[in-house]
């Protein structure tokens with residue numbers, strides 16, 4: 001759900017400006033062991049409507065900048081969350097667009113959407129401080145997803161999930177190293193089952209705002225994701241990485 005309309009619909013269903021699995025519970029999980037420091041800069045990559053960036057700022061983890069290539073969502077984010085700075089552009093343009101250096105770079109369900117993951121990681125390394133951390137919270141191909149991908153209305157829904165064999169190489173080639181991984185398969189199952197319940201609970205509002213076709217699309221996407229999770233093809237993971 002990378003389009004402006006898709007993210008707006010998800011915000012309606014989720015009751016907050018989030019387009020990632022698990023909403024605030026997931027953010028708390030990702031940030032659980034991180035120091036809260038008002039003098040550090042954090043970068044939210046693929047920040048969408050800005051809800052996560054503002055949650056992190058309010059939580060006291062530091063000063064937050066969001067970057068996303070969806071200009072409409074960023075226009076919304078700027079007016080809704082004026083205390084967060086937002087930069088409009090592709091992640092690969094981060095070194096040109098951002099003037100801060102970041103102690104923590106994080107992305108929640110954004111990496112899977114990047115066509116050029118290596119270039120993205122290299123660009124993020126350039127804006128990271130020495131010793132910076134990188135957190136990637138995303139879909140994991142648990143084996144077999146690539147051969148049986150989720151396609152809805154002719155579109156690949158999770159085009160580039162994390163692959164265990166490839167990710168270490170991509171990180172190493174771009175100035176990062178993998179420090180630890182946390183498997184979130186069970187949690188992704190719960191979170192997507194809960195999201196499907198919310199979609200049903202809010203179905204009348206979704207139809208009123210975007211029409212029946214959008215509701216059918218939402219159902220197809222999230223039922224499809226849950227089915228892949230239940231079959232063990234798809235999961236979730238948190239990668240904790242460090243700049244080298």
Ligand SMILES: C[S@@+](CC[C@H](N)C(=O)[O-])C[C@H]1O[C@@H](n2cnc3c(N)ncnc32)[C@H](O)[C@@H]1O
Pocket residue numbers: 001002017018019020045046047048049050051052067068069070073089090091092107108109110113114115
């Ligand atoms: C599923 S949304 C997640 C948004 C946000 N992280 C959240 O949790 O609500 C993925 C986001 O990545 C952004 N995105 C995809 N490819 C990008 C790229 N190459 N550069 C910057 N942003 C990108 C999309 O516009 C979208 O807002």
